[in-house]
Each structure stands twice: as structure tokens, then as C-alpha cells.
Amino acid sequence: MQSTRDTPAEGGRLHPWPVRIMHWVNAMVMLVMITSGWGIYDDDVIIRGLHFNQWFRLGAWAAPSLQWHFAGMWLLVFNGLAYLGYGLATGRFRERLLPIRPRELVQTVIDTLHLRISHADLTVYNAVQKLLYIVVILAGVSQVVTGLAIWKPVQFSGLVALLGGFQTARVIHFAGMSVIVGFLAVHVALALLVPQTLWAMLTGGPRVRSRFARMAET
Amino acid sequence: MRSPFRPDVGPDRALLDDHRRLVGSLQRRGLLRGGLSLGALTMLTGCDLTSSKSVQDALLAISGLNDEVQALLFDPTKLAPTYPASMVLKPAKFNAYYDVDKVKPVDGASWKLELGGLIADKTPWNVGQIAALPENEMVIRHVCVEGWDYIGQWSGVRLSTFLQRVGADTRAKYVAFRTADDYPSSIDMATALHPQTLLATKYAGETLADPFGFPLRLRMATKLGYKNPKWITAIEVTNTYSGGYWEKRGFNWFAGI
Structure with a gap:
């Protein structure tokens, strides 16, 4: 059983419980932000001809969509700050997402194009995964910053100027959403292709030794 | 029986007016129920959530809270940018x-x-x-x-x-x-x-x-x-x-x- 494999050198689960909670809270609130954002978007579209079908929108019209968006933002920000704080303080980001070696990146892309996708070891991310996770975390941060600029363009007029103006901030906010939705599509598709990953995010996954434990052995 | 804790004189009418909005928006039961529904129902974005009364109440309560936050963010001395x-x-x-x-x-x-x-x-x-x-x-x-x-x-x-x-x-x-x-x-x-x-x-x-x-x-x-x-x-x-x-x-x- 699991307990017999526990040795002092082995650490906690692949996804400790705070990560799992923050992941699913984020998944929920991201859906709220994306779908309510689509409801707000439709009154003044950024890409001519691009509308989001009512079925995909949260809120029957702009007012409820705005209410959802400005309620969800609190959960997004607090959960996001907790996640960033946790990742930085525990060293999880450094351990799981770094380093990214360019050669490894190229090799992974080539392998993927040849449909050689290996998920034998859930505990190690390949270079493409690392890059995608970093990109989506930065996109999340960017959404909060550009969102703040659009929400309060006078109180944070310096931020708006830094972003290149009010409409540019809106476009960046829209682009950030597109990046997150793109990530979501790949992320969910791969999680369904390799269901162990989904299971691991629910139950914690295999026990892993931290980098520090490995370093201590050598 | 009259509660011994009840003050002899009621609060100033103006004070009540001052806080009527806040009191109205902070019914604890409504907020709790609304918060729970909000959490549970967000998993079902395809449905018409906003037609549910408790969800609407929770969203309005948060919108009222956002009014207070915005009043704090508002800097009365900060001027909006002006243009040529x-x-x-x-x-x-x-x-x-x-x-x-x-x-x-x-x-x-x-x-x-x-x-x-x-x-x-x-x-x-x-x-x-x-x-x-x-x-x-x-x-x-x-x-x-x-x-x-x-x-x-x-x-x-x-x-x-x-x-x-x-x-x-x-x-x-x-x-x-x-x-x-x-x-x-x-x-x-x-x-x-x-x-x-x-x-x-x-x-x-x-x-x-x-x-x-x-x-x-x-x-x-x-x-x-x-x-x-x-x-x-x-x-x-x-x-x-x-x-x-x-x-x-x-x-x-x-x-x-």
C-alpha cells in the first residue's frame, strides 16, 4: 500500500491540498470571468463581426454580466494572490516550472508534432508544459492589471498611459482572455486524454520527493 | 416584556436613513444563501443563473459592497487627464x-x-x-x-x-x-x-x-x-x-x- 512506500526521503503529494483547492476555485472563477466578460464585450465589440452566442454568456444582458464580472474579480484576485504567494514561498514555481531549456523546448515540439506525447511521469513537466503554465500565469496577472486600468482609467491614469491608452488596455484585456481560453482548450483536452492528471488534481496524485530532498541525497 | 437592553430613546431618524441601504444589502441569511448558490451554480454556466432570486440578491449585495470600495478608491484631489x-x-x-x-x-x-x-x-x-x-x-x-x-x-x-x-x-x-x-x-x-x-x-x-x-x-x-x-x-x-x-x-x- 501507499504507506509502505513512505520513506523519510519522500515528500508530499504531487499536488498538495492548497494547490488543488486553489486550482478548482480558479477554474470556476475563470469560467465566470470569461463568460461574463463575453456578455460585457458584446455591447461594443473589439473584432467586428465577432459576437458570443447568448448560450456562452453569463448574464442575460450587460447589467448582470457586469455584476458577475465585478463579483468574480474579488475571488480571482484573492485566489490568484494566494496561489502566487504559495508558489513563490514554497518554491513550487521554481521547482516545477524552471528551468526551461531551449533545446528541450524544440525537441518537445518536434515530438508533439510526431504525436509522441509522453505522460509516463506525471511529476515532471516537459519544456512546453512549463512554458505554457508560465504564459497562462502571466496572462492571469495581465488580466488583473489591464482590468484595473479599464475599471478605473482616471484613478489609475498612469497605468492606462503605460498600457498605451484606454482602448489599447481593452484590447490587451481581450487578448489576455484569448490566451487563457486557448490554454484552457489545450489544458482540458490533454487532461481528458491523460485522465491520471485529472485524477491527480482531485486526489493529490503520487507522492514526490522535492528537489531539496533529491539534492540532499547526492 | 420589554428588553432591559432596549434604549429609552430610538436612534436618530437621519441615521436610519443613512444606513438603510447598507442594512438592506447585508441581510446575513440572504448573503449566506446567495453566496452558497453563487458558488454552486457557477459550475453550471450554461443555465440561466441570473433569473434565480437568491443569486440576484447576492450579486446586488456585492455590487453594493463595490460601491463602498469605489468610494474609498476615489481620490477627491486627483484630476482626470485632459486633452487638447x-x-x-x-x-x-x-x-x-x-x-x-x-x-x-x-x-x-x-x-x-x-x-x-x-x-x-x-x-x-x-x-x-x-x-x-x-x-x-x-x-x-x-x-x-x-x-x-x-x-x-x-x-x-x-x-x-x-x-x-x-x-x-x-x-x-x-x-x-x-x-x-x-x-x-x-x-x-x-x-x-x-x-x-x-x-x-x-x-x-x-x-x-x-x-x-x-x-x-x-x-x-x-x-x-x-x-x-x-x-x-x-x-x-x-x-x-x-x-x-x-x-x-x-x-x-x-x-x-
């Missing part, structure tokens, strides 16, 4: 809850501005008297809740100047407006006293055209477009929250930018 006159859009962009061909022009000769509430001198004003007030001009960005924006050039008396002139109690919480197009509105006193809050009578140096609120409209650099009523007919200084046309339909009340 060359960037001004002419004519201004029309937007209302009806189309421009439904605009009913106001007759300037018979128009009166009525005053009410916590104001010492409630004598009505006419167009000539308003025109004689000190005039300020600002070239500012109009930001619509829908997402579009334009640069506009507005002139008129500062609302703060006007409120002082008529002896308004500027310690009151709200300034409320009634309009000829039945578009009630209300704002917080801090924004009313902001130097870039004007009772505008001109656009781009010329008397306001009919679609844009002739003879008098509100123009604030620090709030979204829908907070700026046109064709104002009455101003009231009050401690009682009265919301507004879009606010009654779910838009956020403070709407600061």
Missing part, C-alpha cells in the same frame, strides 16, 4: 435608453431648474441666471460602460460652486437629479464636489445641442457615461439613497472611473 481641443469629437456621441429621433427638445425660455432637499435657497433658476455663473471648461474622456470612449469639451459652472451658491449642505451624502426625459440619477457628495464635475451648458464652445441635454446637463470626468443625466430639471441634496434609471435595472451605482 484638437482631439474633441464633433458633434458629441449620442447615447440614451432611446434613439436620437425620440429626443424631446426642452424649451429654454420656459425651462426652470428646481431645487430641493438640504438647500438653503430653493428659488428656481432660469437659463439666464445659470449662464451668468462662473464658467469652467474641460476637455475630458467620456467612457461608456459598453466600452467605447471619446474626447469631449464641456463648459459650465462647477457643481461645487453652484451648491455653495445655493447654500447646500455639502455634508449630505447624495446629490440627486431629475430630468425632462425621466432619467433620475444620483451621485455621491465627494464626486459632486470634484473640480471636474460641471453643470454643463456648452459643448465644444457652443450652446448644448438638443440631443445632448440643452439647456443643462451633468458632466463628470470621474464617472461612467450613464451617470451623467441630460436635460436636468431638478437638483436635490439628500441623505436618502435614490439610485437611478440604470441602477434600478442592475447597473452599479457608484460607477467611478
Whole structure:
């Protein structure tokens, strides 16, 4: 059983419980932000001809969509700050997402194009995964910053100027959403292709030794 | 039996008015139930969530909370960016809850501005008297809740100047407006006293055209477009929250930018 494999050198689960909670809270609130954002978007579209079908929108019209968006933002920000704080303080980001070696990146892309996708070891991310996770975390941060600029363009007029103006901030906010939705599509598709990953995010996954434990052995 | 903890004298009526909104929005049971429903129902985004009463109540409670947060974020000394006159859009962009061909022009000769509430001198004003007030001009960005924006050039008396002139109690919480197009509105006193809050009578140096609120409209650099009523007919200084046309339909009340 699991307990017999526990040795002092082995650490906690692949996804400790705070990560799992923050992941699913984020998944929920991201859906709220994306779908309510689509409801707000439709009154003044950024890409001519691009509308989001009512079925995909949260809120029957702009007012409820705005209410959802400005309620969800609190959960997004607090959960996001907790996640960033946790990742930085525990060293999880450094351990799981770094380093990214360019050669490894190229090799992974080539392998993927040849449909050689290996998920034998859930505990190690390949270079493409690392890059995608970093990109989506930065996109999340960017959404909060550009969102703040659009929400309060006078109180944070310096931020708006830094972003290149009010409409540019809106476009960046829209682009950030597109990046997150793109990530979501790949992320969910791969999680369904390799269901162990989904299971691991629910139950914690295999026990892993931290980098520090490995370093201590050598 | 009368509770020994019950005070002999009830609270001041004005205090109750002050907090009626807050009390109304903070029914603990409603908030709890709403919060739970909000959490559970967000998993089902395909359904028509917003038709559920408890979800609506929770969203409105959070919108009320956001009003308080925005009041804290609002810096009464911070000026909105201004722009060169060359960037001004002419004519201004029309937007209302009806189309421009439904605009009913106001007759300037018979128009009166009525005053009410916590104001010492409630004598009505006419167009000539308003025109004689000190005039300020600002070239500012109009930001619509829908997402579009334009640069506009507005002139008129500062609302703060006007409120002082008529002896308004500027310690009151709200300034409320009634309009000829039945578009009630209300704002917080801090924004009313902001130097870039004007009772505008001109656009781009010329008397306001009919679609844009002739003879008098509100123009604030620090709030979204829908907070700026046109064709104002009455101003009231009050401690009682009265919301507004879009606010009654779910838009956020403070709407600061």
C-alpha cells in the first residue's frame, strides 16, 4: 500500500491540498470571468463581426454580466494572490516550472508534432508544459492589471498611459482572455486524454520527493 | 416584556436613513444563501443563473459592497487627464435608453431648474441666471460602460460652486437629479464636489445641442457615461439613497472611473 512506500526521503503529494483547492476555485472563477466578460464585450465589440452566442454568456444582458464580472474579480484576485504567494514561498514555481531549456523546448515540439506525447511521469513537466503554465500565469496577472486600468482609467491614469491608452488596455484585456481560453482548450483536452492528471488534481496524485530532498541525497 | 437592553430613546431618524441601504444589502441569511448558490451554480454556466432570486440578491449585495470600495478608491484631489481641443469629437456621441429621433427638445425660455432637499435657497433658476455663473471648461474622456470612449469639451459652472451658491449642505451624502426625459440619477457628495464635475451648458464652445441635454446637463470626468443625466430639471441634496434609471435595472451605482 501507499504507506509502505513512505520513506523519510519522500515528500508530499504531487499536488498538495492548497494547490488543488486553489486550482478548482480558479477554474470556476475563470469560467465566470470569461463568460461574463463575453456578455460585457458584446455591447461594443473589439473584432467586428465577432459576437458570443447568448448560450456562452453569463448574464442575460450587460447589467448582470457586469455584476458577475465585478463579483468574480474579488475571488480571482484573492485566489490568484494566494496561489502566487504559495508558489513563490514554497518554491513550487521554481521547482516545477524552471528551468526551461531551449533545446528541450524544440525537441518537445518536434515530438508533439510526431504525436509522441509522453505522460509516463506525471511529476515532471516537459519544456512546453512549463512554458505554457508560465504564459497562462502571466496572462492571469495581465488580466488583473489591464482590468484595473479599464475599471478605473482616471484613478489609475498612469497605468492606462503605460498600457498605451484606454482602448489599447481593452484590447490587451481581450487578448489576455484569448490566451487563457486557448490554454484552457489545450489544458482540458490533454487532461481528458491523460485522465491520471485529472485524477491527480482531485486526489493529490503520487507522492514526490522535492528537489531539496533529491539534492540532499547526492 | 420589554428588553432591559432596549434604549429609552430610538436612534436618530437621519441615521436610519443613512444606513438603510447598507442594512438592506447585508441581510446575513440572504448573503449566506446567495453566496452558497453563487458558488454552486457557477459550475453550471450554461443555465440561466441570473433569473434565480437568491443569486440576484447576492450579486446586488456585492455590487453594493463595490460601491463602498469605489468610494474609498476615489481620490477627491486627483484630476482626470485632459486633452487638447484638437482631439474633441464633433458633434458629441449620442447615447440614451432611446434613439436620437425620440429626443424631446426642452424649451429654454420656459425651462426652470428646481431645487430641493438640504438647500438653503430653493428659488428656481432660469437659463439666464445659470449662464451668468462662473464658467469652467474641460476637455475630458467620456467612457461608456459598453466600452467605447471619446474626447469631449464641456463648459459650465462647477457643481461645487453652484451648491455653495445655493447654500447646500455639502455634508449630505447624495446629490440627486431629475430630468425632462425621466432619467433620475444620483451621485455621491465627494464626486459632486470634484473640480471636474460641471453643470454643463456648452459643448465644444457652443450652446448644448438638443440631443445632448440643452439647456443643462451633468458632466463628470470621474464617472461612467450613464451617470451623467441630460436635460436636468431638478437638483436635490439628500441623505436618502435614490439610485437611478440604470441602477434600478442592475447597473452599479457608484460607477467611478
